[in-house]
Amino acid sequence: xxxxxxxxxxxxxxxxxxxxxxxxxxxxxxxxxxxxxxxxxxxxxxxxxxxxxxxxxxxxxxxxxxxxxxxxxxxxxxxxxxxxxxxxxxxxxxxxxxxxxxxxxxxxxxxxxxxxxxxxxxxxxxxxxxxxxxxxxxxxxxxxxxxxxxxxxxxxxxxxxxxxxxxxxxxxxxxxxxxxxxxxxxxxxxxxxxxxxxxxxxxxxxxxxxxxxxxxxxxxxx
Numbered sequence: 542x543x544x545x546x547x548x549x550x551x552x553x554x555x556x557x558x559x560x561x562x563x564x565x566x567x568x569x570x571x572x573x574x575x576x577x578x579x580x581x582x583x584x585x586x587x588x589x590x591x592x593x594x595x596x597x598x599x600x601x602x603x604x605x606x607x608x609x610x611x612x613x614x615x616x617x618x619x620x621x622x623x624x625x626x627x628x629x630x631x632x633x634x635x636x637x638x639x640x641x642x643x644x645x646x647x648x649x650x651x652x653x654x655x656x657x658x659x660x661x662x663x664x665x666x667x668x669x670x671x672x673x674x675x676x677x678x679x680x681x682x683x684x685x686x687x688x689x690x691x692x693x694x695x696x697x698x699x700x701x702x703x704x705x706x707x708x709x710x711x712x713x714x715x716x717x718x719x720x721x722x723x724x725x726x727x728x729x730x731x732x733x734x735x736x737x738x739x740x741x742x743x744x745x746x747x748x749x750x751x752x753x754x755x756x757x758x759x760x761x762x763x
Contacts (some may be wrong), residue, residue, distance in 0.1 A: 575719075577726050580611070584733070592674075609628035668709075673701035 584601055590596045595711025622637055623642040634640040638657060642650035677698035693699040715721045 571719075571723055575722055575726075577730060580615070585667055588671040588674045669702060673698045673705050676701035676704065742750060 549626055586600065586607075590600060593599050622631060622641050626637070630640060636657075638653050639740050641648055642653045650714070651741075676689045677692070680684035680687055680691075680695060680701070689698070689701050689704070691698070691700050712725075713720060
């Protein structure tokens with residue numbers, strides 16, 4: 542559907558970069574942070590290695606299949622927005638997807654909130670599934686208090702899940718969502734950069750050649 546919208550209004554993209562500036566400013570950095578926030582779940586699968594069936598095969602396969610698919614969908618979605626909406630409409634809209642849907646069909650617009658809610662629920666479910674596992678492993682290796690390594694009768698890290706829920710609720714007290722996204726993405730990007738640097742060093746050591754889970758060599762550089 543997104544491809545059909547883009548093809549139908551492809552001519553409206555001829556002046557897509559009108560008004561853009563070639564000078565690097567804080568707005569470019571902010572837009573980069575917001576873009577990275579949309580892809581924030583790409584590393585969550587690595588937290589669930591112990592939960593996967595045959596992770597040596599399924600973990601690399603899931604990464605190869607899911608990441609290109611999500612990137613294509615996100616790019617097509619954003620391009621489709623600009624085929625129907627002007628730049629000012631996108632900036633001033635409180636819900637870009639709803640504004641986009643109203644331009645296509647008002648009946649279609651009524652279904653958008655449902656899909657947004659389903660997407661949000663799925664994202665929250667993924668976070669609550671992956672992040673507590675990180676705390677759990679940290680507690681198991683004494684990087685965090687031992688209580689984080691506790692599991693309940695259903696073999697889930699109950700304390701870590703409760704801790705994640707409480708700390709997540711604390712972020713609701715922020716007044717501006719955009720400021721929260723920028724601050725969160727900045728700290729998250731620093732942590733990811735540090736992990737990539739460590740990964741590059743480890744991959745150059747002889748012990749890395751015996752790693753049971755391997756991906757294409759250049760992926761972690763990108």
